Amino acid sequence: MGRKNKRRRYRLTLEYDGTNFSGWQKQMDARTVQGDVLKGAVRVFGEVPMDLQGCGRTDAGVHALEYVAHLEVVADIGPHEVARKLNQTLPKDIAVKSVEAAGLRFHARHNCIARSYIYQLRTEKSAFGKRYDWWVQAELDLPAMQHAGSLMTGMHDFAAFAEKKELKKSTKVLIHKIEVFTEKEILKIRVVGSHFLWHMVRRMVGIMVEVGCHRLTKENIQNILEGHSDVLPAHHTAPGAGLFFEKAFYDSEGLAEFLKE
Template sequence: MRFKLYIEYEGTRYSGWQIQKNAKSIQGKILEAAEKIFGKIKIELKGSGRTDAGVHALCQVAHLDVDTMLAPEIIRIKLNDELPFDINILEVEKVNQKFHARHDAKLRSYIYQISTRRTAFGKPFVWWIKDKLDFDKMNKAAKLLIGMHDFVSFSDKDEEEKSTKVFVEDIQLKKENDLILIRIIASHFLWKMVRRIVGVLVEIGRGKLNENDVKKFLETKSNEPAKFTAPPSGLFLEKVIYENEKLSNDFSALIKIYSFTKKQTKNS
């Protein structure tokens, strides 16, 4: 039987989603929990895609193959009983055996959080930037990245990727009190692509890069964006979008959970 899992996690303590030797991963922890529940029968768990070390997920999607008579809700409860505090199964549903969490995904969205003030509580979830950022310049430059482009300058070499061309559906920037939120929606993402896009936009906000630099990075392979890679702490896999699903333009889900900025304080 195949089950679709909706998963949230705080990635701070993990090497990422994918199982790795001698490293703690989200996929590995869920498989460990499943083995405790189902015993030694064959179990497979496939995610919609990888997230890097330290990156979080509001709603990662995976499919679980296991021969069981347990109802989806019972599976959810039992998995959560075995999982550590920073991984939570939001929902489990039975799906057709042909469903594939990765191959059937149409779009994926990530949100990056930048804090414009020092915070005692939000450090694991933001990139705190002391410098004043020009939001309008960042927003304008981000639009240049929309569409089909070669993002080789924004990624590290990955043997699993056959092409560095990616279709970016949209990039949205929003100010929310002391937060700058950057949402990127695309067909898929290359290794470190989102964090390097964010890093370049921040340099534009600082006034150290401009729109022409963005055009140059898209037209010619450059190692320069690697110097500006944003830390993983502020990055969230927001949603994986499948056939007949839509993504809301509302940022409220993220803001509601991590809005440590509601109480205004003096920047320091």
């Protein structure tokens, strides 16, 4: 007699091009990453009870380098085979980088202690950049941008960056690190935080660019964080195309090592 299938939970690491998605979270009337992965899982496992949860929401157009999700399903398939079969059935703009066996207590979002994003922008036009970076048509003061980032590092109330519906809950966020650096002709801004509000990273980037263009000052940022500024971060939201979910962290040691780099 064959072995009876039981509930299994897999930890998935995904890479996706978010250009043609309305974000991660499943929606009834839009294409989403969660929706497409669930459809792929149905083709792999059949119509069985399953649950797919991600480590956080990503906005429409936002990409991911190492996005973590967990898939719970009644099955008896090894992780390597799950990865192979999912990659065969998923669309070309989603790739499964790895699949690991996880305990039933592992939760991609609840167990995640920090997340990092990278935002890419250019000051020179590129024919290939539209999907993956923001073309800022100005000279940027990078030291000023880095200093602006340092002002937003630490525990702050980011209510000014939040949507109205988020104000009912705590808007305090711990920002572990913000760095500004260049790789070839691309300027990158890395933001590492405990979690993020809706559009928060894109609004932080937009404010930093305004500082880099000398249209805002460090005093403006301090006033925004203290809640008495007429500058609205929502008016400076950077485009979604330049934003990449970089990494999810599940242990303090791994986070500490990453922050040292």
